[in-house]
Amino acid sequence: MPRFNWNAQRARALPSTLPALTAVLIVGDYEHLPFVSVILAALLLLSLLLTRRSGPAAKVSWIDGAVLLVAGLEVPSLMLSHYRPNGWDRTLGLLFAAAVYLIFRQIVRSRVQLVAASSIVAGFGVWLSVGALTIFGHRLDSLHIAGFEGIVPFREMLTGRSGYVGGEWFTLVLLTFPFALLLAVVAFSAGRRWLGALTLIPAAVIALELTTTCSRAVFFALVAGLMSLTCVSVLYGLIPWRRGLTLLVTSLAVLGLILLIGNTMFPGVGSCYIGHSESSQARSAEGRLSIWHSAIEATRGSRVWGVGSGNSGFLLSSNADESADSAFAARTFSLPVEILVEKGIVGICCYALLILAILFELHRTLRSSTVDHRSGWIALVAFTGIVMGLFRDLTYSSLMAHPVTLSLFFALIGILSAAKEMKPAEPATGKPRRRNKR
């Protein structure tokens, strides 16, 4: 019998736990923990030491370069900021997220690591969702006692938790959803159907909470994500088109069923998404358009570099018109507009390069003959999460507002980037590995 090698086990345990430790730091909402970024820096240093020093795996990818570019943009942005003290916490948030990306990118190589990290995030998502659904129920009861009916006009006061603005909360929960899907993908691709079905429960709970947000942007971000998942999988031959169509119809039907359950629990939720817009929804849309217009107009003097991180609220407040209808707006309600306002055209170019790098990396991963079929699915689900986050933030600016959401987003980018370097799964019965279908 071979002797148990403690040193080897310890050496293997360390990289295995790094992604999970990073996930714990993310969901711990680091603002409330002192010097968390120092701990993360230490983890990143550790990942640096554990990174392979030679071979194709040591190459810098396009996403690596784009993330470094986006992080490096913070230096001139801070120097040229209209009010620098506002930018430090945003810069720290972005660097934190970049560090998270690098840790996932450098370290995640096995399903075990991925499952460990994803379980923590998915569990966090379930915990948030259960709490939010309970709060939703209590607040709805108090409105009914007061004599109100319906849900749509009161949606802002029904959702969210203290410490988070409602819209940021929705984005946070939305970004835990792809991690729950990753668990299912790993289980199904390992041939464990019952386990896979079980791992869909966290995803279902999170989706239930997302449908009760009454946010059309969030709901249609889910739809957009599921559609991109199936379309890209068919496009790259991961599944035949008939199966892709079945998957799409099934997933949308399940989403519809979840919405039905939500509407049964809280009658009126379904009307948030179906039928004519209510007055409050129409006003919400009009208000956003007005804010985007005035935000873009106000950046006329700072189009190249923007006004600096964290200063969009000042710009909006100082350019608000005197309309008696206008409420105080501290955010731009659109991520592209926020980047334009705070980082300028230079920032738009840098972030656009990041998106192009993500698309290119996905293409390379799904086209590669050396990448395992299962790794392809992992990359695709991570991409789905990125699509959901970006779609949602087309009409809200929450990704960069809170370090947790930004870190989760960059963790997904890291997983996508790491997918092609993941170890192929050992066959359960000794059968040869399947190659990617083309």
Next chain:
Amino acid sequence: MISPRQLLPIPIILGLLACEYKLHVQKRAEDNLPSFYSALVNGDVDEARSRIAEAARLSPGDARYAAWSAYVDGQTVPTEASECSQVAQPLTVSQREAAERAVAGYQMAAQLNQFDAQFHHNMAWLYHRLGEDQRALQEFETAVRLDRPNPILHASFGLLLESIGEVNRADGEYARAIALSPQLIDSRFFEDLKQRSAERATHVLKTSVSLLGESDNPILEAKLGRIYAELGEKARAALLLSDPLRKLPNLPLAWANLGNLQVASGDTDVALSSYRKATALDPGLVMPNLRIAEIYRGNGSTRQALQSFQMTARNADAKLPPSVSHDFRLYHGSRQPIDSQLPTVLFRYMNSCDGPQAYEAMAELNPKARDAAYYRTRARDCEFIQSPYRICPVSPASRPK
């Protein structure tokens, strides 16, 4: 040999450590503010100065610290007499120097952050006190341009205009303020305006109506409803308040104002339901809680009345000036919502006396309560709230040289 990918984390690690250090220093600076505020409240100017100087030393780029430092200097500059019969007292040499230092401090703050209207607002009143009314007007115009939707700024601008004799322009600014926030009608500010001239107060309200215009926008309709209620057109007011609530039932102030109309027409039960809706939508509101308490008291339900009065008083005490919540949302380094005294004096003047009324009622309903003496003291809060600035028109001849 180190691979290129191994080098990637190095700039990120350095950046993380640098940012963490910077934020740590910002936090240390911010930690001086509670002591600064306590020193201000206790009148310990030297301690306040040293605390804010320490904060500014740690974080020299923070405009708020420069402004607070200016504020301390401005504290030694007395405001003008509020009685029209009194002549404005001239500043002594040391007071003049303090005012000029304060102006310089606010100018530095404005250079650090060009977006903050509050600095220009405070500078305007200091210039006025120094006798430089043209510069005061310029600063106020800058302040209003930087924060147009702020009703308190418009009302404050009106006070300055009125004190230098530009009554028509002042009324225009008052009308803008009320169009932005009709709740100003319940404030001491509007009460004083009515006492100075009921005609002018009515004219201001009618100007507000024309500023809001005819619209099917539910928010504007609700605002018009409140103004028409004050103008005595109750039927029109009721229509303008109930119609938007069909489209947007999530307007707490509209429900509260509708409740007031229902009480006036004798429908107490319906009014109670409207007030409950207002408090369900916004539990922090003061006025509807006070009205609920008054209805309970009228019905003889003393215990429920007391609970509602206590809720009113709690909400009134917890209410932060809009400038504070504004700063808290826009200044990311701000961790302590500081209740600055200058905006608070102005804020209280622009606020209603609902809180003191609640304390008065609590003292009356339970005269043997342990805190009865405290309640009676708080009940007199409104007596001491005067305009922070002289608001009687002063002819140029009577101004001290």
